[in-house]
Amino acid sequence: MTQFLSLNETELKQQNAYWTAREISQQPESWCNTAAIIETHRAEINAFLAPILALKELQIVLTGAGTSAYVGEALAPHLTAKTDLNVRAVSTTDIVSNPHGFLQKRTPTLLISYARSGNSPESVAAVDIAEQVVEKCYHLVITCNENGELAKRAAAKKNSFSVLMPKETLDESFAMTSSFTSMLLSTLCIFTPDVNQLAQVATQTEQLLDTQLEEIKGFAQTDIERLVFLGAGSLLGYAKEAALKCLELTNGDLISYFETPLGFRHGPKTIINDKTAVLLMASSDFYSSLYDTDLFNELLNDQQCLAVKKLALNTELVELDDVWQGLYYIVYCQIFAFYKSMSLGLTPDNPCPTGEVNRVVKGVTIYPLTSR
Incomplete structure (x- = not known):
C-alpha cells in the first residue's frame, strides 16, 4: 500500500492528512518537473523578459500573500547577489494597502506574482493597482492554477506572461508546501539556473x-x-x-x-x-x-x-x-x-475546520484606489 511520511494511505485519509503528506513527499520529483517546464518554455520566457530586463532603471518586485510572499523574500537576496537586477520583495498585502509606498509612477516595474490559486483578492488587486500606479508595468505570473484569475488575465494581456507549475503542485491541502517550493524553484531556473x-x-x-x-x-x-x-x-x-x-x-x-x-x-x-x-x-x-x-x-x-x-x-x-x-x-x-x-490530534489537511482561516483567503474588501 502507498505510504507518505511513513503512514499508509488509509491511515492518512482517516486522519484527514493524506494530501499534506503526499504534497510534502512529492517535492523532489516536482522540482525536477518544474525545471523541465522552464526549460521547455525557456525561449518564450526569454523573449518576453529580454526587452523588459533591458529597460533603464527597471525595478523587479516579487510579490504574493502569506506563503507566496515568502517565495519572494527567499529569492530577493539571492537574485540581488547573483545578478545585476534591482530586486525587492513586497507582499501583495502591502501593495494593496499602501501602493505609493512601494511603487513609483516613473520607475519601470516588472511585477512577479506568486500564487497557488491565483484567486486571492490581494493577488488580483495588486496587479490592478500596479497597472494604475506605474506608467510602464509588466507582469510575470508564476502560479499553480491555469484556471485562476491571475493566469487568465495574463493570457489576455501583451504586457503579461504566465508560467504554470506542474499540475500536482496545485496543493489540495490547506497549507502550501509543494506549491511554495516549486514556484521558488521556477524563478531560480529562470534567472539563475544551476x-x-x-x-x-x-x-x-x-x-x-x-x-x-x-x-x-x-x-x-x-x-x-x-x-x-x-x-x-x-x-x-x-x-x-x-x-x-x-x-x-x-x-x-x-x-x-x-x-x-x-x-x-x-x-x-x-x-x-x-x-x-x-x-x-x-x-x-x-x-x-x-x-x-x-x-x-x-x-x-x-x-x-x-x-x-x-x-x-x-x-x-x-x-x-x-x-x-x-x-x-x-x-x-x-x-x-x-x-x-x-x-496534537489535529487534521493537517484542514487544521482549522471551524473556518476562521481558509485555503483561499475570504472576507477581504478591496477598495478603489483614490487620492482621498
Missing part, C-alpha cells in the same frame, strides 16, 4: 524523506510549546515560511517565531524558556556562518532551551547557495509541522 545544485538538493531531500522521518517525528512529539526558526539572507524568507507552516498546521497551538541569528539577541531572545526549541538554518556562506556559529554556541552554553538544532546539508559534492539548500530545510520544517499537528 542543474548541479538542483540535482544535489533533490537527492539530499529524497534521502531526508527516506532516512530521517522517525527522528523528526520524535522531535515533534517532544513537549515543545514555542519554536524559533533562525536564518539570514535568503534563509530568513525560509524561516518565515517555516514559522507559518507550524502555526497553520498546529492551528496556532504551537507558538512559532522567526528572526536572523544576529537579530535574535536584540529582544526576541526573551521568547526562550524550557519549552522552547530553536532551529537554526545554517548558511553555506563562510562569512554568514561565523554569526550562525556564534549564536548556536551561545544558545547551547545558556542551557535555557528545550532543544537547539542546526540544520545543515552535506555539501561535499556540490556547495549549495543558501537559496538552494533552503529547499531542503523547508521540507524538514514541513515534515516537523505535519507530525506536530498529528501529535
Whole structure:
C-alpha cells in the first residue's frame, strides 16, 4: 500500500492528512518537473523578459500573500547577489494597502506574482493597482492554477506572461508546501539556473524523506510549546515560511517565531524558556556562518532551551547557495509541522475546520484606489 511520511494511505485519509503528506513527499520529483517546464518554455520566457530586463532603471518586485510572499523574500537576496537586477520583495498585502509606498509612477516595474490559486483578492488587486500606479508595468505570473484569475488575465494581456507549475503542485491541502517550493524553484531556473545544485538538493531531500522521518517525528512529539526558526539572507524568507507552516498546521497551538541569528539577541531572545526549541538554518556562506556559529554556541552554553538544532546539508559534492539548500530545510520544517499537528490530534489537511482561516483567503474588501 502507498505510504507518505511513513503512514499508509488509509491511515492518512482517516486522519484527514493524506494530501499534506503526499504534497510534502512529492517535492523532489516536482522540482525536477518544474525545471523541465522552464526549460521547455525557456525561449518564450526569454523573449518576453529580454526587452523588459533591458529597460533603464527597471525595478523587479516579487510579490504574493502569506506563503507566496515568502517565495519572494527567499529569492530577493539571492537574485540581488547573483545578478545585476534591482530586486525587492513586497507582499501583495502591502501593495494593496499602501501602493505609493512601494511603487513609483516613473520607475519601470516588472511585477512577479506568486500564487497557488491565483484567486486571492490581494493577488488580483495588486496587479490592478500596479497597472494604475506605474506608467510602464509588466507582469510575470508564476502560479499553480491555469484556471485562476491571475493566469487568465495574463493570457489576455501583451504586457503579461504566465508560467504554470506542474499540475500536482496545485496543493489540495490547506497549507502550501509543494506549491511554495516549486514556484521558488521556477524563478531560480529562470534567472539563475544551476542543474548541479538542483540535482544535489533533490537527492539530499529524497534521502531526508527516506532516512530521517522517525527522528523528526520524535522531535515533534517532544513537549515543545514555542519554536524559533533562525536564518539570514535568503534563509530568513525560509524561516518565515517555516514559522507559518507550524502555526497553520498546529492551528496556532504551537507558538512559532522567526528572526536572523544576529537579530535574535536584540529582544526576541526573551521568547526562550524550557519549552522552547530553536532551529537554526545554517548558511553555506563562510562569512554568514561565523554569526550562525556564534549564536548556536551561545544558545547551547545558556542551557535555557528545550532543544537547539542546526540544520545543515552535506555539501561535499556540490556547495549549495543558501537559496538552494533552503529547499531542503523547508521540507524538514514541513515534515516537523505535519507530525506536530498529528501529535496534537489535529487534521493537517484542514487544521482549522471551524473556518476562521481558509485555503483561499475570504472576507477581504478591496477598495478603489483614490487620492482621498
